[in-house]
Amino acid sequence: DIQMTQSPSTLSASVGDRVTITCRASQSISSWLAWYQQKPGKAPKLLIYKASSLESGVPSRFSGSGSGTEFTLTISSLQPDDFATYYCQQYNSYYGTFGQGTKVEIK
Amino acid sequence: EVQLLESGGGLVQPGGSLRLSCAASGFTFSSYAMSWVRQAPGKGLEWVSAISGSGGSTYYADSVKGRFTISRDNSKNTLYLQMNSLRAEDTAVYYCAKGFADILTGYYAFLFDYWGQGTLVTVSS
Numbered sequence: 272d273i274q275m276t277q278s279p280s281t282l283s284a285s286v287g288d289r290v291t292i293t294c295r296a297s298q299s300i301s302s303w304l305a306w307y308q309q310k311p312g313k314a315p316k317l318l319i320y321k322a323s324s325l326e327s328g329v330p331s332r333f334s335g336s337g338s339g340t341e342f343t344l345t346i347s348s349l350q351p352d353d354f355a356t357y358y359c360q361q362y363n364s365y366y367g368t369f370g371q372g373t374k375v376e377i378k
Numbered sequence: 379e380v381q382l383l384e385s386g387g388g389l390v391q392p393g394g395s396l397r398l399s400c401a402a403s404g405f406t407f408s409s410y411a412m413s414w415v416r417q418a419p420g421k422g423l424e425w426v427s428a429i430s431g432s433g434g435s436t437y438y439a440d441s442v443k444g445r446f447t448i449s450r451d452n453s454k455n456t457l458y459l460q461m462n463s464l465r466a467e468d469t470a471v472y473y474c475a476k477g478f479a480d481i482l483t484g485y486y487a488f489l490f491d492y493w494g495q496g497t498l499v500t501v502s503s
Contacts, residue, residue, distance in 0.1 A: 272440075305489050307423075314473055314493035315423065326491070358423055362488040365437050365481075367413070369423040 273297055273361050277370035283378040290346040292373045294359035299339045303363035306335055306344045309372075310355045318357075319344065349375070380404040380492045382474050387497030394464050394501070400457040400474030400494055408432065408452040411477030411487035414459045416470035417496075426472070427459065428488060430481040442468075464501045471496040 274297040284290050294304065302322040307315035317326045319335040322342055332347045346353055354377055359370040386398040398414070413428040427448040428437040436448050447460040457474050475490035 303485055307490075309423075314495055315490075316493075317489075317491050320478070320489050360423075360489075362485045364485065365488065366428070366439065367415075367425040367488040367490070369425065372422045 273364060273368050275359055275361055275368050275370040277359055277373050279373060281374045283376050284349050285378045286349055286351060288349045290349050290375060292344045292357055294342045294370050296340045296361055300361045300363035302338050303361055304342050305360045307358045308355045382492060382494035384474050384494045384497040387499045389500045390464055391503050392465060392501055395462045396499060398459040398472055398497060402455045407455040409480060411481045412457045413475045415473045415475050418470040435481055466501050469499060469501045471498050
């Protein structure tokens with residue numbers, strides 16, 4: 272099975288900061304990677320798919336990059352609405368494995 | 379507007395059974411793979427099971443294989459998850475999630491563009 276590892280687990284940042292979250296796959300997944308945002312008590316929301324494609328309606332301050340085994344999610348200027356937990360997910364197989372999540376909290 | 383509405387969660391004793399439902403609207407239900415994804419309290423997301431648009435192909439996580447059965451009724455636009463031999467570690471919020479495409483098109487079926495609000499399953503004596 273493909274394992275997904277995110278870092279850091281928790282990130283403290285301020286409004287306006289540039290934030291980067293890393294996701295590593297245990298084997299190559301090409302660009303079959305998605306990023307989701309989840310707020311407490313809510314369902315996850317798709318932000319980015321195929322490593323760098325922005326889902327419709329998602330603000331352009333979110334961007335994704337990478338291929339193979341190393342991927343990043345970047346928020347160019349953190350906004351109050353962005354404080355949440357972010358998950359990466361691989362879909363390079365007939366199942367979908369999620370990373371353990373990165374909580375972005377207010378510094 | 380795509381809507382997914384789960385129901386059927388609740389408190390069940392270890393070894394018991396429960397059937398979850400997910401009513402879908404706002405898209406051509408039979409054209410898309412559907413999945414169940416769960417989240418234990420305070421924990422991350424875990425994919426549980428998926429089914430093709432026709433219902434002819436099903437997939438399970440090792441943790442639930444042989445105990446859970448996914449199915450769908452395309453005439454009712456409804457997805458199901460039959461959960462048997464429940465364990466304490468199955469306690470979680472269960473989300474139904476729409477695949478980006480059908481399994482026939484490949485891995486996009488396991489990319490989830492819409493999610494329901496979730497239903498809580500608690501396995502405890």
